[in-house]
Amino acid sequence: MLATQLKYDLIMFSRELFYLIFSIVVPPVTYVFLGHLVGENTFAGGLSYAQTYTPSFILLITFSVVFFITAPFFAVIILVISDHLCFLANSFLFDISVEMVNAQLSYYGLHLLFFLLFSVILSVITHKVIRKLKQFVPVFKHYFLFLMSLTVLTVSFFYINILVSDRSGFSSEIVQFNSFIFLAYFALFITILGLLLFSVIKEMKVKNKQEEYKQLRMYSENLEEMYGELQKFRHDYINILSSMSEYIRTKDMEGLETYFNEKVMPTGQGIKKNHYKLGALQNVKVTEVKGTLVSKLIKAQDLGIDIALEATEPVHQINMDYIRLCRCLGIILDNAIEEAEQFDGSSIHIAFIQKENALLIVVANTIGGEIPKLYKVFQQGYSTKGENRGLGLSNLKEIVSKCENVTLETKIKGKMFFQELEIAD
Amino acid sequence: MVDIFICEDDQQQKEKITNYIKNYIMIEQLDMRITLSTDNPDEIIDYVKSNRVTGLYFLDVDLKHEKSGIVLGAEIRKYDARGSIVFVTTHSELTYLTFLYKVEALDYIIKDDFTDFTAACH
Numbered sequence: 001m002l003a004t005q006l007k008y009d010l011i012m013f014s015r016e017l018f019y020l021i022f023s024i025v026v027p028p029v030t031y032v033f034l035g036h037l038v039g040e041n042t043f044a045g046g047l048s049y050a051q052t053y054t055p056s057f058i059l060l061i062t063f064s065v066v067f068f069i070t071a072p073f074f075a076v077i078i079l080v081i082s083d084h085l086c087f088l089a090n091s092f093l094f095d096i097s098v099e100m101v102n103a104q105l106s107y108y109g110l111h112l113l114f115f116l117l118f119s120v121i122l123s124v125i126t127h128k129v130i131r132k133l134k135q136f137v138p139v140f141k142h143y144f145l146f147l148m149s150l151t152v153l154t155v156s157f158f159y160i161n162i163l164v165s166d167r168s169g170f171s172s173e174i175v176q177f178n179s180f181i182f183l184a185y186f187a188l189f190i191t192i193l194g195l196l197l198f199s200v201i202k203e204m205k206v207k208n209k210q211e212e213y214k215q216l217r218m219y220s221e222n223l224e225e226m227y228g229e230l231q232k233f234r235h236d237y238i239n240i241l242s243s244m245s246e247y248i249r250t251k252d253m254e255g256l257e258t259y260f261n262e263k264v265m266p267t268g269q270g271i272k273k274n275h276y277k278l279g280a281l282q283n284v285k286v287t288e289v290k291g292t293l294v295s296k297l298i299k300a301q302d303l304g305i306d307i308a309l310e311a312t313e314p315v316h317q318i319n320m321d322y323i324r325l326c327r328c329l330g331i332i333l334d335n336a337i338e339e340a341e342q343f344d345g346s347s348i349h350i351a352f353i354q355k356e357n358a359l360l361i362v363v364a365n366t367i368g369g370e371i372p373k374l375y376k377v378f379q380q381g382y383s384t385k386g387e388n389r390g391l392g393l394s395n396l397k398e399i400v401s402k403c404e405n406v407t408l409e410t411k412i413k414g415k416m417f418f419q420e421l422e423i424a425d
Numbered sequence: 426m427v428d429i430f431i432c433e434d435d436q437q438q439k440e441k442i443t444n445y446i447k448n449y450i451m452i453e454q455l456d457m458r459i460t461l462s463t464d465n466p467d468e469i470i471d472y473v474k475s476n477r478v479t480g481l482y483f484l485d486v487d488l489k490h491e492k493s494g495i496v497l498g499a500e501i502r503k504y505d506a507r508g509s510i511v512f513v514t515t516h517s518e519l520t521y522l523t524f525l526y527k528v529e530a531l532d533y534i535i536k537d538d539f540t541d542f543t544a545a546c547h
Contacts, residue, residue, distance in 0.1 A: 310523045312495055351522035362522050420526075 082118030215291035283311035343368025498528035
């Protein structure tokens with residue numbers, strides 16, 4: 001589990017040129033640059049530049065690689081902050097000054113230990129926060145420029161600070177002063193991010209509500225349409241009954257037979273080819289899920305796909321995060337619709353089936369063309385629909401793997417493609 | 426010997442199905458008999474509970490009873506895991522997946538389409 005996660009992260013990491021530059025290129029360049037600037041100086045304890053900074057930079061690079069994977073930008077900041085927190089801790093707890101740290105190996109060891117501890121703690125926190133933030137990625141895109149400049153500002157601030165302090169020598173006063181500045185800056189940064197996050201979440205909630213409202217309006221419009229058709233049918237029905245009673249009154253059995261076969265039977269056929277597909281939706285009581293279903297059902301109907309929803313028993317609640325569930329359903333249904341719209345006479349069945357201690361959601365669609373190999377379907381980048389596609393199902397798998405009580409089963413039976421999402425209560 | 430059960434709330438429909446099956450058994454000389462033809466799902470449940478049978482069930486989906494045909498089918502499954510359940514339905518929307526997953530039904534027949542009956546019996 002952890003290994004696959006790491007592998008996935010590494011793949012994502014290597015794809016991002018930006019991360020690579022920041023973690024592998026930038027630190028050595030800075031190292032060489034600083035060395036060029038201050039390399040001639042000797043540092044406290046008579047150590048040369050290389051002796052003082054090589055271990056830190058090696059650490060920096062390793063940490064960046066590891067943490068850029070999950071926390072881009074923040075790695076450098078984390079490291080600098082933890083470094084300074086170490087100095088603060090050292091000077092407050094053990095009364096060890098910066099000079100002593102650099103001079104004695106045991107102090108240096110202690111310092112490194114603290115450094116590791118702080119950076120691990122901070123990284124874990126950042127990691128958690130970033131994981132949480134990932135679901136807001138689309139919203140954050142609006143603020144991308146702002147975040148970008150903020151981050152660049154922060155990073156450059158830290159680098160300049162290091163450079164300036166280095167120029168004037170890392171005396172303990174300066175380091176302590178820096179520590180306070182960094183802490184203040186950190187607090188400021190967190191506050192800004194927090195405020196941003198707050199407004200983003202609010203905006204997203206409003207958007208969700210709007211979307212839900214739109215879907216429900218579509219639903220009610222559809223229902224009205226259905227009701228209108230039903231009215232029309234009732235009118236026809238009364239007409240039919242009265243003309244039939246007229247035939248019976250005059251005992252015109254032959255006339256009745258022809259009338260029945262020619263007029264009445266065809267209306268029956270018309271009812272069967274119904275447009276009342278949203279009827280079963282009344283049993284889905286979860287508004288969010290209903291909304292997703294409505295929008296997809298109407299989309300499919302507009303495309304002329306024969307789509308049917310079955311929910312024989314009412315579904316009051318589903319033991320899964322609704323946002324995740326809606327994303328899963330959206331992916332599954334979009335795939336089904338995309339497949340079905342390519343071929344005539346294709347159909348999609350959706351069913352909500354209440355089992356003894358689980359809810360089973362099944363989506364079955366017909367396959368028109370070549371039947372894909374099942375093991376390939378879930379691979380990232382695989383798609384039957386050409387290039388630059390195929391993220392849907394691998395995303396779906398990722399979402400499902402995050403929920404403990406949810407399993408996804410994919411089957412191909414003959415010309416039908418089944419997706420079964422089982423959610424345990 | 427295969428036991429055949431029929432559950433259908435409409436008297437006329439029930440007789441129609443029963444006759445159809447009776448004739449079919451006779452013509453094809455099958456080793457089957459109609460054990461129960463009723464409009465009350467509880468009767469079937471009681472019978473299946475007290476007798477070990479592997480039956481063939483024809484169930485109407487929309488029974489005028491608190492139990493729907495689907496619930497009845499699911500209950501029959503508890504006692505008779507190997508029986509074949511066929512739904513007889515007017516529902517044009519065909520709750521096809523529900524039959525399949527909830528009851529593991531063998532097949533379904535649309536009521537006005539009795540030619541399918543023969544195929545379903547096999």
